[in-house]
Amino acid sequence: MLERLSWKRIVIELLLFCLPALLLSIFIGHLTLLLLISALCALLWHFYNLLKLSHWLWLDRSIMPPPGRGSWEPLFYGLYQMQHRNRQRRRELASLIKRFRSGAESLPDAVVLSTESGHIFWCNKLAQQMLGFRWPEDNGQHILNLIRYPQFAEFIKRKQFHEPLTLQFNKGSYIEFRVMPYDEGHMLISARDVSQIRQLEEVRRKFFTNVSHELKTPLTVLQGYIEMLGDDDTRPEIRHKALTSMKGQTERMSSLVNQLLTLSRIEAAPRYALNEKINVPVLLDSLAREANILSNGEHQLHFDVDAKLQVLGNQEQLYSAMSNLVYNAINHTPSGTDIYVSWVLTPRGAQFSVKDNGPGIEQQHIAHLTERFYRVDPSRSSQTGGSGLGLAIVKHVLNHHDSLLSIESQLGVGSEFRFVLPGRLVVEK
Known part of the structure; x- marks a missing residue:
């Protein structure tokens, strides 16, 4: 490593410039003039090196400094080292800024x-x-x-x-x-x-408001009947009517709680691998019997089922979706309505459809039918025991099975609720 510049080195260099003048003065005299000439040479030499330094700093684009001699050699090398350190610091600073910006972008x-x-x-x-x-x-x-x-x-x-x-x-x-x-x-x-968070907060607020309202009505009815039954003078026919109504309200609350638990369980469930083989025709055979009991002969039920069409998925969830669609058709259409349930294979996959020739649904309601507690006719839903949760359950089940609910309806003609499970979930026959 080069020795750093010091005053001793500068003095020695000056003496070297003056030494020829001293030697010549021994032979020819004129010591003062010779010393002035030596000082002028030293000044010119330093001026030349100063020009080289200025040219390197401002004009020369090379990294390496020009060659130096004597006291200028450590000076050139020191400036080169200083520039090298500055370049390294600038690179480190640029890298730090780049990492910061990359982190901020992510x-x-x-x-x-x-x-x-x-x-x-x-x-x-x-x-x-x-x-x-x-x-x-x-x-x-x-x-x-x-x-x-x-x-x-x-x-x-x-x-x-x-x-x-x-x-x-x-x-x-x-x-x-x-x-x-x-x-x-x-x-x-x-x-x-935070739009989604605000929406979720609004959904949560509406959810609790609706649940409170749904539970408050039957509880009020039960409270009234309990107070009435506490009177020993209540006539038997009134007592029987009260007990029947209390039973109906209790079943309504039980159904609401069960549907809330089902919806909560489906929403919280992780994405299944969908590798469970489901014998859908057997499920629909059981569903047909339950539907006939629920209808009590007031509707004409028609089931068109492909007896060999099976799929992969979650059996409990899929049965919940299918049963909700069938029960909705029975509960929300008048007596004498024809209800057609089909389970067939289409080019897009396995299609389940529930179609009726009931009164139909107005178009402005269709986009909201899968919302929780949404009802087309609140008074009629209260009479039939509907909670407004059935189609919300269907929506979440189909999301888990990579499918969507399609709703078509026309006033005075009827409605059709349909979904198609993708072909990859169909079990080969």
Whole structure:
């Protein structure tokens, strides 16, 4: 390694320049003039090396420094080492920035970096998609010029960031903003789409409201009859009517609770491998007997079943979906209605269909039929004991079996509920 530059080395170098003048002065005299000439040569030599250094620093694009001699050699080498360290630090810094940006891009949130005054100097791609930013065009823009909501402006100006701010954007989505000051005079603003969480909260609120309403009605009826039966003077025929009504209300609550448990179990169940072989014709034979008992001869039931068509799936869930569709047709159509149940093989897969020639359903209701507790006619559903959960159960079962419920209905003509299990689930005959 080269020796570092020191004052001793500079003195020795100066003496070397003066040594020829001293030797010549012994023979020809004129020591002062010779020393001045030696000093001028030393000055010219240093000036030449200074020009080489300036050329290397500002004009020469090579990495290696020019060759140096004497006191300039450690100087050139030291500058080269300093440049090398600076390049290495810049590479490390660039790599660190690249890793930071890569990590920020992989975050599930939109990230915006700004000054304390609100001027943006970086944002990730999700911020461009979610908030409509353009990068790098918006570099240096004030964030309040891009997010123009009074609540957001007040949130930024108030500088109380311990609680997040949720805004409903024009497109209907809900965005939650969090601001975290960092370093000195900088802010990190994160934004997350919480629309689904808000929807789930709304569904949960409606769910509890509906369950409370569904349970409150039969409980009120039971409470009234219990108070009436507590009177010893109640006539036998009234007591019998009260007990019959209480039994019906109890069965209604029991059915509601069972359907809620079924729906909860299906929703919480993991995705099955769908490798259980199901003998659907046997299931439908049992379902036909139960349907005839439920109908009590008031409907004309027709079953068209391919006796050899079996599928892979979850037997309990699939039977629940099929039975709900058949029971709905019986419960929500008047006496004398023809109900056609079919289980056949089609080019798309195994198709199950329940069709009737009942009064039909208005088109505005069809899109909402699979929602929990949704009823086309609440008064009629209350009379028939419907809870509004049957088709919600069907929807979740079919999701587990990679299928969808198709509903077609026309007023005065009838309705058809149909789903097709994909061909990969059909057992080869």
